Amino acid sequence: MAIHQIDSEYSPGRLSAPPVEKRRGRLKIYFGYADGVGKTCAMLHDAHEVRKDGIDVVAGYIEPHDWPETAALLEGLELLTPLEVSYKSAISKEFDLDRAIRRKPELILIDELAHTNAEGCRHKKRYQDVEELLCAGIDVYTTNNVQHIESLNDVVASITGIDVSERIPDSVFDSADQIELVDIEPDELIERLHKGNVYQERSARNLPTIFTREKLIALREIALRRAADQVNRISLQNCEQIQNGGSYANEHILVCLSSVPSDAKVIRTAARMADAFHGTFTALHVEMPEISAAANNQTQINEHLRLAEQLGAQIATVYGEDIPGQIAEYAKVSRVSKIVMGRSNHTNKWFSKPTLVDRLSTLAPNIDIYIIPDSQSSFHLGLPKYTKSVKFSLADSLKTIGIFAACMLIGLWFNSLGFSEANIITVYILGVLINSVVTRGQIYSVISSVVSVLVFDLIFTEPYLQFRVFSGGYPVTLLVMLVSAIITSTLTKRVKEQARQAAQKAYRTEVLLETSHKLQQAGDELEILSETAQQMAKLLDRSIIFYSVQENALSEPMVFLKEGSAADTQVYFREDERLVAEWVYKNNKRAGATTDTLSAAKCLYLAVRGKDRVFAVSGIVMEKEARLGVFEKSLVIAMLGECGLALEKEWLNETKKQITMQAQQEQLRTNLLRGISHDLRTPLTSILGNAGILVSNSEILNEEQKTGLYTDIYDDATWLIKLVENLLSITRIDNGTMNLDLQPELLDEVIEEALLHVSRRSAEHVIETILGDELLMAKMDSRLIVQVIINIVDNAVKYTPAGSHITISAKKDGQFARIEITDDGPGISDAAKTKLFDMFFTADNISADGRRGLGLGLTLCKSIITAHGGTIYVKDNTPQGTVLGFTLLAEEVDVHE
Structure with a gap:
């Protein structure tokens, strides 16, 4: 393992004290059911009211709709200069996050929470900008419509017929400190539209199809219900805090994922259900061992996993060919109370077989199963729509030809010895089995099976050198041989794939356990980070970077190259990479490659956190590498969690030592003061008294009495001098200043x-x-x-x-x-x-x-x-x-x- 470290002032074993916890800003969302209900005007009006109370208010970004009412309300407010971003020969004006943080007002106004930022901005979404402002201690007023909430997207799309691409996760909406519903009657909104008070550039005939009375009434109902749910959630949380109770209920909602596009609707439905029941939400993906997903299907699965994560789901992955069996087993072990999945409306016209729901109902009869119907193809029993990639290699082709030639020679030898045709068939079946073991693609086994049947018919059946197998029992024999060859090759491939997956899971589990064991034995911070980086490099086969936190700032990067890597490490020391790591440290969130924040970085940066502070930042090199899988990401998070606990334990030990040392110093100071106040008082009093006698009664004292007083003063002064010398000597020795x-x-x-x-x-x-x-x-x-x-x-x-x-x-x-x-x-x-x-x-x-x-x-x-x-x-x-x-x-x- 190659380790590169550039840090001249790094001191192992000394963890810096955590930064003082900053106040988090408060978020208020002005919520409406459609454009034009007055969200921006309500926000600006409230801004003027709080400004009268002496609050420092800045308009961060207001959508330039050129409405007279909006322009009038902007008067008197400080307007932040927008950021001009050049992309594809066009200039786009965006919210300037860095300028806002430097200005740091008490309250900032930002319109359109679900907006997607232009290329070149730090974050992909505006709600991520808002989150960073909140972390910086700045209060935010913002606006949002009901169609922009992720879990309601499919419901709104079914009403309006429009699929909105700009959406915010439910967690952002639910985490708001205050939701203010801005509501007007649908008829009044339609009247505004016709007067041009919403879209000045559009005529009454050119309005979006969403603005019909029936659709607006439906959207208004959804918005009212969503706002009421939020109020109810806040009330329940407050009651729970007062009563010091546990969770709301023990409901556990499980959604089953596949690559079918309609599963997005299933995920959103499950998220709404988990929210309604206040339960745990888990998304389960079953990976098939013998089938490799096509690129487009894998992309769809990744999108579904990402959507489930945004909606607050915990991601779980299991392996196996029996999909209902795997789901039922996981549901029983995880105490799932409800399963949500999609179902296709298409039926097989030729024959029927048990569906996934039927099998699952049988295997898990005590679990409620919710089926979300859809006209599109969805998740059903049987194999998902995967495409098998056919790959030929010279090595496997030569192996197949060699095995087939050996079988032919052995068959000819058996035939010359007078062996029956059944023995010769067995030789070819054995050859197909061996071929499936030594080659990688199943295509070789299928080709070997078909060619073996044809060669056996051509050489070893009468009439010889002719394809005539329609007499006697030859058709049955050849059919049995073909089926046997294909089944054995398929089973062999399946066993090999299962063995590979089992070995991979065992290896990953071993790495995780080994990491825990090594971190327990690590002696200081540098050793903890080094062990964690080496284990991550071993698990992911990628180069790893670590920034430790020293004196509330990141140290120089420590680079741990993967085995056999000859990469130029200077690329990871660039200022732009360090800025990403510093952002992760300050905001305690992931950023960099494969994320929506600073995605141009070459590494994926993750915070190594303890209970409530960040101890280090880890970077995983993603350049020219595929993005992390779900299982790999879970293991990495678990390893970084172990690392964070180890670093926190080390910090607590250092803090305990410092407290003990301070207590000892305090005890030393107390003893010294007590000793000085008691033991030094006697000689000082004696010196003072004897000196006073000499000054006042020098005429009446004889020489012998004076000599006695002088001697006492000398002895007391000598005693004090020796005491002070001892104190100074001990101080110099303990401080290491005595040479x-x-x-x-x-x-x-x-x-x-x-x-x-x-x-x-x-x-x-x-x-x-x-x-x-x-x-x-x-x-x-x-x-x-x-x-x-x-x-x-x-x-x-x-x-x-x-x-x-x-x-x-x-x-x-x-x-x-x-x-x-x-x-x-x-x-x-x-x-x-x-x-x-x-x-x-x-x-x-x-x-x-x-x-x-x-x-x-x-x-x-x-x-x-x-x-x-x-x-x-x-x-x-x-x-x-x-x-x-x-x-x-x-x-x-x-x-x-």
């Missing part, structure tokens, strides 16, 4: 230097040094090790009574030098030993001067020794006391110096 200057040093000299700076109270103790070798050297930063020895000795002096013995010893221990400070004081409890080197830990016993301290000295010692690559430890001294020791890397003495 160690490691040099070979004599331990004798380092210990001697440290004893010069220990506490003055050390004179009350007996301190001795024992060295196993006076020339013992260790690699160290001497100034830091001096501070370690001072802290440990001061600790021993502080917590042991006067007159105690303190011993500093150093000896060679393998490749290390071991330094130990031993005392014969009261010792340390076992519980305290486990926390002795923790920050802000102080033992229960109080020092001789009554100061507990902040508990930073031994913590600093541990940090310094760890930075040197050594270890620090504590243990009991025998028979009494404590041993504090540490190790440093020993250095050999060069005797030649």
